[in-house]
Amino acid sequence: MENSTSSFENFDNKEMPKNSMALAIIGTILGLCPTICCINFITGLIAIYFASQVKKKFESGDYISAEKAAKNAKILSYITLGLFVLGIIISIVTYDPAQQEEMREKIMEIMNQ
Numbered sequence: 233m234e235n236s237t238s239s240f241e242n243f244d245n246k247e248m249p250k251n252s253m254a255l256a257i258i259g260t261i262l263g264l265c266p267t268i269c270c271i272n273f274i275t276g277l278i279a280i281y282f283a284s285q286v287k288k289k290f291e292s293g294d295y296i297s298a299e300k301a302a303k304n305a306k307i308l309s310y311i312t313l314g315l316f317v318l319g320i321i322i323s324i325v326t327y328d329p330a331q332q333e334e335m336r337e338k339i340m341e342i343m344n345q
Contacts, residue, residue, distance in 0.1 A: 246295060249302035251286035252279070252309050259312030265319075272315035279308035 260276030282305035290298035 248290045249286060249299050250306075251283040251302055252306040253283040255309040256280045256283045256305055256312070259309045259316070262316045263312055265316065272312045272319070275308050275315065276312040279305050279312060282308065 256276060256279035260273060260280060263270065263273030263276040282301045285301040286298050286305065289295075289301055
């Protein structure tokens with residue numbers, strides 16, 4: 233059987249878990265960059281939601297839920313940043329300078345008309 237106890241149950245001194253709000257915001261802002269559609273932007277928004285719930289749940293005395301919200305915010309923030317990095321890698325690998333030049337010429341033709 234799994235041990236589903238929270239780390240709060242072991243301490244008399246309860247501290248609010250870190251909410252990872254800064255990490256979630258950074259991931260969301262980077263999610264605005266056009267890498268992998270908008271999936272990382274959406275996961276960033278969800279991470280911000282969970283990070284904002286940590287303080288509310290902690291202050292209401294629901295320590296286990298606060299800890300779970302903090303964990304979810306941290307995991308989603310890392311997923312968001314990972315998707316951003318993956319998008320950058322895919323962009324670098326699939327970059328084709330010849331196609332880029334062809335696209336630039338077509339745009340210039342359209343603008344000159």
